[in-house]
Amino acid sequence: MKEKEEDWSLVIEPKSSLFDLQLKEVWRYRDLLQMFVTRDFIAVYKQTILGPIWFFLQPLFTTITFTIVFGNIAGISTGGVPPLLFYMAGITCWNYFAACLTATSNTFVGNANIFGKVYFPRVITPLAIVVSNMLKFGVQFVLFLLLLSYYIFTGADVQPNAYLLLVPLLVVLMAIIAMGFGMLISAMTTRYRDLQFLIGFGVQLAMYASTVIYPVSGIPEKYKTFIMANPMSSIIEVFRFAFLSSGSFQWMYVIYPTVFAVVIFILGMIVFNKVEKTFLDTV
Amino acid sequence: MSTVIKVENLSKQYRLGEVGSGTISHDLNRWWHKLRGKEDPYIKLGEVNDRTIKGTSDYVWALRDINFEVKQGELLGIIGKNGAGKSTLLKLLSRVASPTLGTIKAKGRIASLLEVGTGFNDQLTGRENVFLNGAILGMTKAEIRSKLDEIIAFSGTERYIDTPVKRYSSGMRVRLAFAVAAHLEPEILIVDEVLAVGDAEFQKKAIGKMQDVSKGGNRTVLFVSHNMAAIQALCSRAILLKNGSVWNQGNVKDMISYYLADNDGAERKSYMHWKEGSRPGGESIEIISIHLEDSHSNNNEEFYLDEEVYIKIRFKSKSEGARINYSISIYGKGEEYILASPSINDPYYRIPLEEGIYESCCVIPANLFNEGDFNISVLLVNNVNRVICHLEKIITLSYIDNGKKRGNYFGTWNGLIRPELCWNTKKVE
Known part of the structure; x- marks a missing residue:
């Protein structure tokens, strides 16, 4: 009996090419992606009384706290924007980024149990995280819009402008950077658990090294390069500029995060793909 | 009948001991060899996987040069003592782990029941979990929806289907999970010790389902078990693994007798x-x-x-x-x-x-x-x-038990003794 090579629908080999994204496979498992997203979204708030309202409360309280601590007590300038709006813009963005990054960086270690028993394209897991967090981001974004319309209605000095068109791009950039970074770290933690500790406080510290609590204009010159190296700084700045017309806009603020996103995503993907095949032996 | 699975020179190497700072030096060395286009320096190392003997190398071959083919519609048994490599082989076949060397070629979708109930979420209801678990196993939403009633009926948990799974008894969980898995319709099904779950009635259902699957003639089942009675009754051919290699393959009866006769290494107690x-x-x-x-x-x-x-x-x-x-x-x-x-x-x-x-x-x-x-x-x-x-x-x-006196029942047979009592039914009126 002779079999032609192309007859095989599945060939399992030790190595695959670096850029094998298995897009076909991912597409075939799109229903799984959807199930994961629903699970993440629903399961968290089961057996709570307030349910999805927690999506609102969390950023709201953080914003209020920031306004009191950084605005009123520390007296950090918000560049003329109402502090509530200023902080909420930053927090909404940062929350999305941080939630995606923390969750995706735990992909392998946290799912070792399920990965050890069933095959599906592993990349589904980080994708689901990014998508389900986007839903949460959406809810918080609505809250931000409500607050914004209240301020516009009461005549505060904020006005959205044409740069709003960039906002979808900003969200995608945040998703890609968080996912790329997360996959990279997740892949590396399978061998070296040290990174798990790092990511915990690293994300927290990185917030202070971004423009969440201060505007770009408020950064002392000697720290500027360092803080702008954080791609989230530019993203948040553009986000604020688009909605509040506060601060400044440079195309560099869009180009830099885009390049950063592409590089980190490719790197993350390569490492993730490589580890996907062997992680069970080392995790 | 055409060949649906072809396994060629399949090998899997594992590293023993702890992963620690020593790993990084091996990693670097490996990377350095790769950079210069040389072979992995550790691939030649490794010993036969006999866990009873203290080895000299940190690397061990859980599987070494496995070759076999499976024909369409075949029910193949995989047997071997603990540590022979059965589970590793199944992991490679189900793509959970990846081989160190060699290839597996297959035609059609492979689904495995290595452990049922993977990915069950306690907070979700039975119904939601059927969808989630089905999707994890590779079913589409439409497929699950069309089989939902059947799955629920098979599991026998209708009453609880809209209750969170955390309120289920362990038996109900397993039943529901197996019901989902049993309704997968892959061309190749890999089953590991399903007989260990559930009560007698459920085991009967499970075995029946496996027989149905292969009876159609187009679907292939690989079955791993320590239950020789079930292997003998279900499979026609078997592969006998020993220390990570295919020791023998062929007729299921012969393989079982080889398996039973192989005692070296174990303590002689008779x-x-x-x-x-x-x-x-x-x-x-x-x-x-x-x-x-x-x-x-x-x-x-x-x-x-x-x-x-x-x-x-x-x-x-x-x-x-x-x-x-x-x-x-x-x-x-x-x-x-x-x-x-x-x-x-x-x-x-x-x-x-x-x-x-x-x-x-x-x-x-x-x-x-x-x-x-x-x-x-x-x-x-x-x-x-x-x-x-x-x-x-x-x-x-x-x-x-060689299964001869069992009838169609493959579950646990309780009791210390098992004499054959005489049964006789007469029509009296």
């Missing part, structure tokens, strides 16, 4: 032999050996339920005139005292012996005990009431 000087007994009588035999005088480790077993006690009478008798006691695994049998009907019972070597034989009839291990104690008495020696639980008698 044979006891004492060297001169250390023999139990007294100044007149000493025991040389005690062992178990089948009707062909083979000293097996395991016996089928439906064969006679002979306990043979060889002893030396050192002086003339000893009048001995024996008594054996048989205990179950849980220390239950099942029976005692003194040698009253032995022609030599209390008859004076001459000097020389004798062999006493006690026959255990077929179809008396159930599957499992039984410990046998031997008591040797001289001159009616003087105990010469009492060898407690000196040998172990293991019975296994």
Whole structure:
């Protein structure tokens, strides 16, 4: 009996090419992606009384706290924007980024149990995280819009402008950077658990090294390069500029995060793909 | 019938010991070799995976050069002792782990039931979990929706289907999980020890489902189990793995007998032999050996339920005139005292012996005990009431089920003994 090579629908080999994204496979498992997203979204708030309202409360309280601590007590300038709006813009963005990054960086270690028993394209897991967090981001974004319309209605000095068109791009950039970074770290933690500790406080510290609590204009010159190296700084700045017309806009603020996103995503993907095949032996 | 799975030179290497700072040096070395286009320096290392012997290398081959083919519609059994590589092979086939060398080629979708209920979320209801679990196993939403009623009915959990899974009993969980898995319709199904879950009624359902799957003729099942009765009844062909290699393959009956006959490495428990000087007994009588035999005088480790077993006690009478008798006691695994049998009907019972070597034989009839291990104690008495020696639980008698007397039931058969009682139904009115 002779079999032609192309007859095989599945060939399992030790190595695959670096850029094998298995897009076909991912597409075939799109229903799984959807199930994961629903699970993440629903399961968290089961057996709570307030349910999805927690999506609102969390950023709201953080914003209020920031306004009191950084605005009123520390007296950090918000560049003329109402502090509530200023902080909420930053927090909404940062929350999305941080939630995606923390969750995706735990992909392998946290799912070792399920990965050890069933095959599906592993990349589904980080994708689901990014998508389900986007839903949460959406809810918080609505809250931000409500607050914004209240301020516009009461005549505060904020006005959205044409740069709003960039906002979808900003969200995608945040998703890609968080996912790329997360996959990279997740892949590396399978061998070296040290990174798990790092990511915990690293994300927290990185917030202070971004423009969440201060505007770009408020950064002392000697720290500027360092803080702008954080791609989230530019993203948040553009986000604020688009909605509040506060601060400044440079195309560099869009180009830099885009390049950063592409590089980190490719790197993350390569490492993730490589580890996907062997992680069970080392995790 | 065409070949649906072809496994070629499949090998899997594992690193032993802990992953620590030592790993990074090996990683770097490996990367350095790769950079210069050289072979992985650690790929040549590694030993046969015999966990009982202390090895010299940190690398071990869980599988080494496995080759086999599976035809469409075949129900293939994979057997082997613990550590033979069965689970590793299944992991590679189901793409959970990836091979170190070699390839697996397959036609069609492979689904595996390595462990049912993977990815169940406690907070979600039974229904939601059916969708989630189905999707994890590779079903589309539409497929699940069309089979939902069937799945729920099969699991027998209708009443709880809209309750969070965390309120389920463990049995209900497993039933629901298996129901989802059983309704997968892959071309190739990999099953690992499903028989270990659920109660008897459910096991029957599960086995029935597996038989249905392969009866269609287009779908292939790979079945791994330690339950020889199930393997023999379900599979036509088997692969026998040993220390990570295919030791033998072919007809399922032959493979099972090879599997049972292979005892090296394990402690021999059906044979006891004492060297001169250390023999139990007294100044007149000493025991040389005690062992178990089948009707062909083979000293097996395991016996089928439906064969006679002979306990043979060889002893030396050192002086003339000893009048001995024996008594054996048989205990179950849980220390239950099942029976005692003194040698009253032995022609030599209390008859004076001459000097020389004798062999006493006690026959255990077929179809008396159930599957499992039984410990046998031997008591040797001289001159009616003087105990010469009492060898407690000196040998172990293991019975296994060859499935011949089971009918269609593959679940656990309870009880310590399993005699065939007579059944007869008559029409009386």
